[in-house]
Amino acid sequence: MNSLLASCAVSPKKSLDGYIRLTFDAFSRLNFQRKLAWEDEDLQQDLILEDVPACCAGYCEWATDGALQVSIGWAWFGVADGRKFIAPGGINSNVMLVTQTSYDLGMHRTDELLRAWLSGESWQTGEAICGL
Numbered sequence: 770m771n772s773l774l775a776s777c778a779v780s781p782k783k784s785l786d787g788y789i790r791l792t793f794d795a796f797s798r799l800n801f802q803r804k805l806a807w808e809d810e811d812l813q814q815d816l817i818l819e820d821v822p823a824c825c826a827g828y829c830e831w832a833t834d835g836a837l838q839v840s841i842g843w844a845w846f847g848v849a850d851g852r853k854f855i856a857p858g859g860i861n862s863n864v865m866l867v868t869q870t871s872y873d874l875g876m877h878r879t880d881e882l883l884r885a886w887l888s889g890e891s892w893q894t895g896e897a898i899c900g901l
Contacts, residue, residue, distance in 0.1 A: 788865035789839055790873070793882055796864060799839055801831040803892075816846050816856060824849050826856060829892060839864055841883060845893075853893040860884050 784790055791799075806829040813826035823846035830842035840863055844856035859880050866879040874882070 784865075786865075787863060789837065789863055790865050790867045790871070791839070792869060793866050793886075796839070796866060796883075797886060799833050801833055801839075801841070803829070804832045804840075805830040805842075812844060812856070813846065819857070821846060821857065822848055823856075831892075841887065843887060855884060855887060860887065 808827040813823045816823040826846040828844050832838045832840040842861040845853050846856050847853045860883045866874045
């Protein structure tokens with residue numbers, strides 16, 4: 770890994786458009802803390818209207834520590850058997866993923882990759898979703 774990418778993983782820098790640009794590899798190495806999680810009955814009702822079998826729903830946000838926080842937030846819903854899923858819609862983040870040569874991957878591809886990353890993380894149970 771070159772020194773520019775290594776420095777981005779350790780101390781990311783915010784760009785003029787508000788995004789923190791990182792490669793997926795650098796993003797994956799960040800240490801996220803669970804910051805917020807809450808249930809939202811209005812979101813649950815909205816999902817039910819969209820034929821999503823939500824017995825509960827809410828939002829969750831994780832962020833890194835430090836002066837320049839990288840954050841990721843998403844809506845979630847639970848089904849009757851206790852499993853929890855990422856709700857339809859986008860992932861909210863202040864990250865724009867880039868190629869190894871620093872070209873933006875774009876919002877759609879960044880969202881897809883963040884969703885894939887989050888799907889591999891353990892957020893659905895216990896303290897990961899703040900006890901919900």
